Amino acid sequence: MGILEVSNVNKNFGGLKALHNVNLDIEEGTIHAIIGPNGAGKSTLLNCFIGKLVPDTGTVNFNGQSLLGIKPHQINQAGVSRVFQTPEIFMDLTVLDNVMISCFAKRDGAFSFNAWASVAQQTDIREKAEKMLEDVNMADKSKMLSGSLSRGDKRRLEMAMCLSQDPKLLLLDEPTAGMARADTNNTIELLADIHEKTKITKVVIEHDMHVVFSLAQKISVLAQGTVIAEDLPENIKGNAKVQEAYLGGAH
Amino acid sequence: MDAILLQILNGIDKGSAYALIALGLTLVFGTLGVVNFAHGALFMLGAFCAVTLQKFLTLSKITIDPTRLDFLGKPAKIKTPYVEAWFGEAAGQAIINWSVPLAILFAIPVMFLVGVIMERGLIRHFYKRPHADQILVTFGLAIVLQEIIKAIYGANPIQMSAPDELQGVANMGAALGLKLSYPIWRIVYFCFAVVIIGSVFAFLKFTTFGMVVRAGMADRETVGLLGIDIDRRFTFMFGVAAAVAGVAGVMYTPINPPNYHWGMDFLVISFVVVVVGGMGSLGGAVLAGFMLGVLEAFASTTWATTTIPGINQIVIYLVAIIILLTLPRGLLGRKGVMEE
Amino acid sequence: MFTLAKNDKLLLVIVAFFTLLAPIILNPFPTESAMAQFNAGYPDLMQRFVIFGIFAVGFNILFGLTGYLSFGHAAFLGVGSYAAVWMFKLLSYNIVPAMILSVVIAGIFALIMGFICLRRSGIYFSILTLAFAQMSFAIAYSVLSNPSFNLTNGETGLQVYNDDPQYLKGDGPSTTHLFGLEMRETFTLDIGAWAFQFNVGYYICAIFLLVAFYIAIRIFRSPFGLMLKAIKTNQTRLNYTGLNSKPYTLFAFVISGMYAGLAGGLLASMDPLAGAERMQWTASGEVVLMTILGGAGTLVGPILGAGFIKYFENIFSKINDSVLHSWFSLLPDGLENAIVWVLHFFVGKGWHLTLGLLFMLVVIFLPGGLVDGGTRIYNWVRKPRNPEPAEEGAQASTDQ
């Protein structure tokens, strides 16, 4: 039994079959990559994980609980965190505030009318956030406005925000998209490092092969809405169907 | 039956004014993504173009007539409009008589220019700013414009007349055996609105210029990348929106005497119309304009006000609230417009 | 008790200092001098300064923190006023029950309106609140003032009549009071050519302002306030961080509605009459102007903005042509007339024009409002050679 189970998911847009009988089983504690050429249905699948889309048929279960049609904050509170393709952070707030918000959400739940306490005096939250920033090597930037960070640092911050909540599952949507090579490598290192420490289950959606093969412990290949292969990285490399999908497809 | 038809006519007529204002407003929304709280003020400015032209045409030469006395018992001053002196009495009077329709020719260039200046001088710098800032700066502009008009023309409404030939009522129902008479000028206004709305649609649909603008409405950056100077075209569209609001104002003056406060009076309602129609949808704005006009007319009937007291005052807002809650994007709104 | 950071404590002390000494500070010119025209230190205007200050501070909790622009907040002010006057009519002129009821009623009203309007965001939210405001105004102006069911007394405004029940009045004063302390009692202190008026009602309002301001600081600095700022910045992230933005915005809406109700109740307590114009959307527009003019999202900005606009409305509108002539009477006639002719468009009955222009200038050049302007001047004076390092700007916007 995996931590995230996707079974028989179908999704049609008009006449277009976006997802066709998709089955996935994500094992706890692994980094599982979902790859595929453009238009293969990766984003559609991800949107089904996070409640944005409801599949026509099939189920998506996280720890035995269905994720279909529930609100983003409920998904998060259930233990699923998400990293976006372009970093989504609170640009007008400081780096420290960003992480503290995550910590508050973890401690106090989806809503708490905590209007009388002072943020500055929530020492447990502050210490936790500062510790988290140290872990991602951003302690020196904690007072900066997060909007003024470099793109790599924004990604780092977003990651810190997710990790500070000790999620059971981390969804990463093309975490290195649009990054320079150096930044990409940094991110890979960071992710590997984090995985070493926390063993949080991660689902990475990516088409940069370099990233995928440096990180993933298991890979599912999506093409034209169907999973055409699911295997260990070394086996995927030699898979004929995969090669055909990539070479015969967009590239 | 007659009464219902009459209220439908009234509603359509009111609706044509709403539709015309909302059309310009939604053009600006759709093309530029700007929330323009000064749009009502443009309608008002248009109306005062007509007033200005009338004042200009009736500029008079003053002669002292010793045989008549004024209210203080002094020799009266007799005014003869210069146009009468120049073109002869008959032609002069005809020009004055037709001053409202003539004012359209005057208002189009003036209002277009006002629109262009507004866009270049002010709105342009607010594309990247939050909607709240756009609302606020145009709200400030609306106050300034109306105060300027008040300083020039005073606070009381100014009477404007339709040409004599277009005054009075037309007996429309005679052919159908119905007792249905309706003011001619209001029929003219409706036809005028249809023509304006039709030409704006045709312009956007059938000209290359219009196609580029429509493409820009959908995806500004891509069109920009194609090397098309979309900014210039948007400026032009802002001018068009201002001119549409302006001529709508000009033609409305014989229906209601204009005053400086028109901008604010029509502002709330025009926004309600645009939102009900669907942000960025031209067809929606027109549809909502007519729909709300008819609804308002029916809510004003004795039957409605006795059934639900005060319904005539709140019906539009009530409908707006219900529609926004049930159809989040309004009647014909497109996805993703003005959604933060 | 005041568990505030050092800066906030200082801010509170400064505001307290200025509010408590306002009767002196706002009266800088001797009573008989020509400049006395500009004195603002009389009870009615000072009361308005602080009451609208409360209103704007509350509005800022919604708009400044969450970015939701409401054009309907005047409705809560109006509802608060009506509730207060009804307490005067039914119970007595004591302001305590009136204040309590006005805050409660405004809160309930805000809860209903917020629940509906907050289902949309952005411009849709603004238009919904606008529609609600206009509806409330129409209802108060005529629908609820018909002879058979007169809740608001329409155009004339709700007021207390001699034949109202006032069950708890007994021998109490026949003017608004706080356990016998009459709101209109004023001590005039003459010092040389100056006359300073210390008014009971003003000080009651001032105390309310300080309490309201203190609560606002607490909210700004609380985790709740942090979440509100987060909503303004990025709702998507907020939701995926496991936070439900709806109750946060709703609470902010209700709190700001209660502030408006408090302001409305105070307005009625200073002057027991409630008019429907208080609810018009332009009245809501006024509080928006105040907040932006002073600086949305800053703590003191709204108070400054409220003071600024009320000063304009009450002082500038009184400068008529004959006053202008008396100022420039030393100049040659032609020049005098020319100057007066130009100025008269901007003062007296033209004060709206000045306000509109000023407001546009602020929105265009000073998006952060007067507070932003002050900060810029301060930075410019302090470090003329080292123009705004990035850190500095970053700090300023988060500290305020």
Add this chain to the structure above:
Amino acid sequence: MSEIKATRRGVLKSGIVLGAGVAMPTVLTRPAAAAYMNEPTGSSVTLGFNVPQTGPYADEGADELRAYKLAVEHLNGGGDGGMMNTFSSKALKGNGILGKKVEYVTGDTQTKSDAARASAKSMIEKDGVVMVTGGSSSGVAIAVQGLCQEAGIIFMAGLTHSNDTTGKDKKANGFRHFFNGYMSGAALAPVLEKMYGSDRRAYHLTADYTWGWTQQESIAKATEGKGWTTVNNVLTPLATTDFSSYVAPVLNSDADVLVLNHYGGNMINSLTSAVQFGLRDKMVNNKNFEIVVPLYSRLMARGAGENVKGIFGSTNWHWSLPDAGSKAFVKSFGEAYGFPPSQAAHTVYCQTLLYADACERAGTFNPCGVAEALEGFKFDGLGNGETEYRAEDHQCFKDVLVVKGKENPTSEFDVLEVVEVTPRAQVEYAVDHPMFAGGDLGTCNPGA
């Protein structure tokens, strides 16, 4: 608190202690406790002119302000003296009031009760006025009247036509020279009967607020007394600009008279709509369809232009009146400003003179003294013939003018012609008349 017994705005006797405590030798107290609110102590006295300078009635407000300035000039002995020369009371000497030079402050009511009260309060608290006057709407007048009663100064109402001002909202410190809805009805009904017959069916359109209702009630009662039937009364929202949906149903009703209980912009718009729909050319029940506008104002009649021709209404005063007082006023106003005064200008000019005269006769500015001098005061020469300030409700009783839109105006000011001067006896009513019942004048409040 009772130990520190201070007057409401008065002196701080105990302030000396406070002052001494702070060791400020320059602290002065005001001269002995004032006998009444804002007692003038110097060589001048200040009056407060509170008129709409912005908003829909700004033009009326501007005309009122002109008249106030003229009145002040005349009181101080300047100009040609205007109606002071024709006024039956000769107490005024052209040396200000009680020897004090008259000064004034102006304020903007914005035609909103809130703003009007704020402006009046600032006049009382900051400028120390002894009297506030003005207003161009009943709501505002009633709101300010209530304030003046509480503060303890005299309020001389300007243009306010609602029955309530001297009915259920009457106040001991407030006085109204202008006529009211009841009087309009009483004056109009006989003329309407004479012109249009007694078998008429009237359809009312009424502005949906206090003033509209009281006027509608008055007109309906008065015309029904002459045999008319009220077919329908439709309330129109104040914010209406296009009245077509209210006017259209009139076409299909069997009414033959339309009564427009509207004022200001509302009146202009509703009348314009009615004329557009051809109501004036209509024949119903073999009678010519007629329109009536009970409260006329020249400034607004000008706004409605051609449309007012031949339409009946009532007004408080008109500049074409031939009596000496009116002539004198039109002359001084016309020479100062170049056009004739409106009824709003006339009524506020009269109010200023009446107040000044009452002060002279009472020998004091004390509101109670002034009120006593005004109560029951009979006078003449102010353009309305013999007039009396009734003591019981502070309403002026005088002749009312029934006017008609002029068919052939000779100038832009010549819009209305006087059809009949309805004698005072015909428009008088008992103090406890049901339309005015429910109020309580209270007692005069000197504010100290």
